[in-house]
Structure formats: structure tokens, C-alpha cells
Amino acid sequence: MSSKNQKKNILKVGIIGTGGRGINAFGSYLATRKDAELAALCDPNPVRMEAAAKRLNRSMRLYPTVEKMIASEKLDAAVITSPDYCHEPNAVAALKGGINVLIDKPLATTVKGCQNIIAAAKKADKVVMMGFNLRHHAVLKRLKKIIDDGVLGRVFLIENREFYDGGRTYMSRWNRHYAKSGGLWIHKGSHDFDIFNWFLGFPKPVKVSAFAGVDVLTPKHIPFKVKPGIPVGPTCGQCPYKKICPDVYDLAETANGQWSDAAKKVDGYSKDLCMYTSDKDTHDNGIAIVEYENGVKASHMECFITSLSDRLYTVVGDRGQAEASLHHRTITVRPRWNGEVVTYQVPEESGGHGGADPSLANAFLETIKGRLKNQSTVEHGMWSTAIGQAAEISRRQSRMVAIKELFK
Ligand SMILES: NC(=O)c1ccc[n+]([C@@H]2O[C@H](COP(=O)([O-])OP(=O)(O)OC[C@H]3O[C@@H](n4cnc5c(N)ncnc54)[C@H](O)[C@@H]3O)[C@@H](O)[C@H]2O)c1
Incomplete structure (x- = not known):
């Protein structure tokens, strides 16, 4: 804990992966805690990360990698909500940096990846908690x-x-x-x-x-008649059938910028590909x-x-x-x-999740403080x-x- 925060007993926390889960479940919860400071965000997509910070309505330092965030911040903890395949490198980097970590499920996408995180956790000797909400x-x-x-x-x-x-x-x-x-x-x-x-x-x-x-x-099961020469998709936003498709995925969050075209331009990540025709x-x-x-x-x-x-x-x-x-x-x-x-x-x-999300985030903070067992x-x-x-x-x-x- 940094010395200023130590006096006030405030935990400095960073979020790694500033998409839906990072912001909806953890960012918004941490912002309500008086004993935690949401100090930094980390995401390779700067546009999405800035939109996330704006959405949380607070100024935070923003970093493209875990290593940069750890090197520049005196964090007590991080919450990992990046896509599953990068839990392993992100968790290992955070643990090398010597901070407490909450890793959303799954721990990693293979047993081998989990074993690498377990080895890093043993070396770090910090609270490493699974996000099993x-x-x-x-x-x-x-x-x-x-x-x-x-x-x-x-x-x-x-x-x-x-x-x-x-x-x-x-x-x-x-x-x-x-x-x-x-x-x-x-x-x-x-x-x-x-x-x-x-x-x-x-x-x-x-x-x-x-x-x-x-x-x-699958394309065979599209639930409406597709006209010759007028294909569906590729995204719901672009789809000529969006008004009649019963499965249209309306990105209500678009307005706040996390899923804007500008964010998509950075990494090509579409959140609303047609679920029937996507590979x-x-x-x-x-x-x-x-x-x-x-x-x-x-x-x-x-x-x-x-x-x-x-x-x-x-x-x-x-x-x-x-x-x-x-x-x-x-x-x-x-x-x-x-x-x-x-x-x-x-x-x-x-x-979120019937009250399970705030309870999980609370358990993480209380475990770091030594008031709960992991x-x-x-x-x-x-x-x-x-x-x-x-x-x-x-x-x-x-x-x-x-x-x-x-x-x-
Ligand atoms: N426990 C639950 O109930 C629950 C619910 C939903 C998602 N999740 C988990 O949360 C995680 C995030 O899912 P989501 O739905 O929020 O995804 P999302 O697509 O909404 O957000 C993912 C974010 O991670 C960022 N990202 C991509 N590569 C990264 C990297 N290398 N390092 C850091 N950030 C990176 C993306 O830019 C994006 O902002 C996943 O692991 C998922 O399994 C858990």
C-alpha cells in the first residue's frame, strides 16, 4: 500500500481489461468503496479504455500493458477481466509485480496455463483469488x-x-x-x-x-427469409434485416464509446457479429x-x-x-x-448476477485486508x-x- 493510502487504509486497485465485465461488475463497484481507490486501467485499446474511464466518471491513469501499469503505479491489487486467453500472461505479469490479484473465471484456457499461474502465485505469496462469483x-x-x-x-x-x-x-x-x-x-x-x-x-x-x-x-437456421443478393450481417449494426431479426444484438452500450466504431478501428473487435454467419x-x-x-x-x-x-x-x-x-x-x-x-x-x-458480483469484489478486498480467508x-x-x-x-x-x- 502506498504510504499516503496506508495511513488511510485505502487499497489502490487497477483493472486489466476494460470491457463489459471490468467496468460493469468491478469498476462501478470499486468506485463506490471508500476503502479502495480505483487508480488505474489497463487495456491495449486506448479508445475503449478512455471510454471506460469516462463511463466511471473519474480520472485514472491509463496503461496499454500490465508491465507498464505495475512499473508506474504503487498498486495493492489488480482485477483481471481481459479475454480468457490473456488471463495467464496478465496474471503472471501482475504477480511478478508483487500485487494481489483477482482473476475472473476461467483461471486460464488450459491446465498448463493454470499451472503457470499457480507457480507465479506461489512465488508472489499474495492473495490470488478466482472470480467464481x-x-x-x-x-x-x-x-x-x-x-x-x-x-x-x-x-x-x-x-x-x-x-x-x-x-x-x-x-x-x-x-x-x-x-x-x-x-x-x-x-x-x-x-x-x-x-x-x-x-x-x-x-x-x-x-x-x-x-x-x-x-x-448456423447460416442454415437464420429465422427469417434472406432475399437473393442481400446477405445478412456481417454485424447486427450493418445488417439489412436488423429490424426483423429476433436475435438482433443491440449494442446499447455503444453510446458510451466502449464499443464505438473508433474503438473497433483500433483492434477490429466487433461485439455484434451476426451470430448465425460468424465463424x-x-x-x-x-x-x-x-x-x-x-x-x-x-x-x-x-x-x-x-x-x-x-x-x-x-x-x-x-x-x-x-x-x-x-x-x-x-x-x-x-x-x-x-x-x-x-x-x-x-x-x-x-x-450483478443476483448480488454475487459485489459480494465477490467485497470478498477480494476483505481477504487482502486479512479479514477473510481466500x-x-x-x-x-x-x-x-x-x-x-x-x-x-x-x-x-x-x-x-x-x-x-x-x-x-
Ligand atoms: N464471472 C462472470 O460472471 C463473468 C461474466 C462475463 C465475463 N466474465 C469474464 O470476464 C472477462 C472479460 O469478459 P468481457 O465479457 O468483459 O469481455 P469484453 O470483450 O467485454 O472485454 C474485454 C476487454 O479486454 C480488453 N483486452 C483485450 N486483450 C487484452 C489484453 N491482452 N490485456 C488486457 N485487456 C485486453 C479488450 O480491449 C476489452 O476491453 C473474461 O475472462 C470472461 O470470461 C466473467
Whole structure:
């Protein structure tokens, strides 16, 4: 902590990656904290970064690289919200600079990348926390407590089904490329694989099988008649059919400049490519199943072709089962034998992802201050990436993948 801030006990924080997540979830939250100063931003795109600073309505130093930011600022911490493939170099650079780091999920896009971050974290001996915000969701915290209290007995089966309306927009931006996101089993599934690991108390996952495909977001499935000689896209903004397309991705944020044409000119990054005609090498729906060393079986379904946004969990033990809906904020517990079926309604919380985002950011600051123990470590990040990477290999190679293959 710099000496001036030390006196006031204010943590100086930088954000690495000033897009949607960096600004919506963390920048805006940090700006409300009296015990933290959002001191600097880092993004290779200066136009986007300036627009982000303007949006937060504060003056901050702006840097094109992590190394430059670390060299010029006396930061206490950084939050990494750059695209998944650059979590590894950014985290390693921040840790070399000796600061505390919150890394949004996934830790990295491969187990190897995670191991490199873990090695850097060991050397740095700082707080290095995973941005697993779902663990901060009140419904899942309550369900975790039900499991830990033994209400369900010995858990042997878990299922999650994720339906995400906004997920179709992954096909409009970098997430659609395996090289940038590690595929959606890692980019998106890593949330749910972490929840499985967390619910179960972190047994080692041993085997994974997965099936996935692009079944709807292809040119063949454009949901309206395309006139001869008048093609769709290439972006929603340019598309002659934008008024009739039910999937138009309206960049409401354009006005604040983060996604302006000027920002796009710098790096060519379009956030609203046509989700039907964009080139993509990940899936729009799929199912992955995992077996753990203790025999527990878990299945995760993800579907981005839906009007519904919900995560539906079922946890089964030898004394009962529980079903949870994040959207409805309910948990129903059914005892196996005699006993009352109880449905809990979990109160609403304010903030992104049902209140989970501010809770995560708060936990990071409190952990740096030594008031909380780090509950989501880089090792946890690696295990969820490992399941996602194994699922990706499984679906591409049509075979069951042993997790140990990834550690050779
Ligand atoms: N936990 C969650 O619920 C959640 C939700 C959304 C996104 N995320 C994660 O947040 C991260 C950012 O996603 P997003 O949706 O905000 O993406 P985005 O495209 O909106 O923003 C990414 C930003 O990173 C910048 N960038 C590109 N290369 C960079 C580099 N090498 N170093 C620093 N910045 C770089 C881009 O210019 C852009 O400003 C991803 O890792 C994603 O998986 C997490």
C-alpha cells in the first residue's frame, strides 16, 4: 500500500481489461468503496479504455500493458477481466509485480496455463483469488449449507442445467473461438464445474465425457427469409434485416464509446457479429458428465438457444435431494423417507448476477485486508478448467477423457 493510502487504509486497485465485465461488475463497484481507490486501467485499446474511464466518471491513469501499469503505479491489487486467453500472461505479469490479484473465471484456457499461474502465485505469496462469483450467489450459498449440514446425507449425484438467453451473443464476439476462450466448456462451464467441486468438498475429478454441437446458430437456421443478393450481417449494426431479426444484438452500450466504431478501428473487435454467419469453433449446446475419485457423478448441460436464463441444480444424497433455481431463487428439499418437503424462497440481493458480483469484489478486498480467508484459490480454478478442457477434448475426439492425461 502506498504510504499516503496506508495511513488511510485505502487499497489502490487497477483493472486489466476494460470491457463489459471490468467496468460493469468491478469498476462501478470499486468506485463506490471508500476503502479502495480505483487508480488505474489497463487495456491495449486506448479508445475503449478512455471510454471506460469516462463511463466511471473519474480520472485514472491509463496503461496499454500490465508491465507498464505495475512499473508506474504503487498498486495493492489488480482485477483481471481481459479475454480468457490473456488471463495467464496478465496474471503472471501482475504477480511478478508483487500485487494481489483477482482473476475472473476461467483461471486460464488450459491446465498448463493454470499451472503457470499457480507457480507465479506461489512465488508472489499474495492473495490470488478466482472470480467464481456463482459461489457468492445466495441460492447456491444456501444449498451449500444444506449439503454441509448433512441434510441430504452422502451426496452421490449432481446435475446442473444452464439455460442462458444471452449466451447466443457468445457467437458474436471472441468467446466463439476456441483459441480465445478455450471453448464454452471452459469459458462458461467452468462456473458450474467449480460449483460441483465446491459442493462436494473438492474430490479429484477423474473422468469426463461430453457431447456438444452448433445446432442452431448456423447460416442454415437464420429465422427469417434472406432475399437473393442481400446477405445478412456481417454485424447486427450493418445488417439489412436488423429490424426483423429476433436475435438482433443491440449494442446499447455503444453510446458510451466502449464499443464505438473508433474503438473497433483500433483492434477490429466487433461485439455484434451476426451470430448465425460468424465463424465459430465452439458449441451452442451440449452435455458433459464427470466422475469423481469418490464415485460421485455430475452432469452439466448448457444451452444458449433459449428465451430462459436460469441455472437449475439437483443434488441427490442417500437421505434426500434438493432442487434449486437461481432464477426463481428457490430451493426445494425432499427427504428420502418420511418428512416434510420444504421450499425455501431465498431473498433478492442487489447487484450483478443476483448480488454475487459485489459480494465477490467485497470478498477480494476483505481477504487482502486479512479479514477473510481466500475461499476460491487458483488450485480451484485449475480443477474447473481441467474438467472443461477434458470435456472439450472428449467432444472433439468422441471419447472419454481421463483428467490425468492433462497433467502429463
Ligand atoms: N464471472 C462472470 O460472471 C463473468 C461474466 C462475463 C465475463 N466474465 C469474464 O470476464 C472477462 C472479460 O469478459 P468481457 O465479457 O468483459 O469481455 P469484453 O470483450 O467485454 O472485454 C474485454 C476487454 O479486454 C480488453 N483486452 C483485450 N486483450 C487484452 C489484453 N491482452 N490485456 C488486457 N485487456 C485486453 C479488450 O480491449 C476489452 O476491453 C473474461 O475472462 C470472461 O470470461 C466473467
